[in-house]
Amino acid sequence: DGGITQSPKYLFRKEGQNVTLSCEQNLNHDAMYWYRQDPGQGLRLIYYSQIVNDFQKGDIAEGYSVSREKKESFPLTVTSAQKNPTAFYLCASSIWTGRANQPQHFGDGTRLSIL
């Protein structure tokens, strides 16, 4: 089945530690996105990538880093600089046509908590 796989489902971070969230898709989508969701707030964009080896900061990129070495993969690292990392992290992907008409599809998410 085609889809977006996020792992792990739950992740715990110790203070001062970097952690990496995995996102893999087999939909052959060009664009991939990372969002953060906090209670009572909408999804906020962390990073996005439209092609391999290129990515752009979203609205809340501080304390996060990404890479896009393969079309299928877009891992997110939550660094120790992110002081409030507890949230639900969602990876999404979409076809990129150059026009605003392709919906984003989401993985199942990773819940990150502080130990």
Place this chain on the structure above:
Amino acid sequence: QKEVEQNSGPLSVPEGAIASLNCTYSDRGSQSFFWYRQYSGKSPELIMFIYSNGDKEDGRFTAQLNKASQYVSLLIRDSQPSDSATYLCAVMLAAGGYQKVTFGIGTKLQVIP
């Protein structure tokens, strides 16, 4: 003013009734509009999208778009308890060579048996 506004609810409707969920947006250049359903603890699932003014129907769901009023809505007919979820409105435009998507905070819908 928030870019995409939704009433957080909860919106309570009896089983079998029509649920009406509303969303307004601030950027007149917005081009595409999406509705996602998100069950508690789960990820958003796309249920409807609309690009042109008017109505678009898919089963029990109807999306309505009025670009002049910068308003998009989702109607759910014959509401079922399984429709109880948070409904996210997402607005998309192409800007600076990428698709900018802004999500509302979502409206929580409760369908009462």
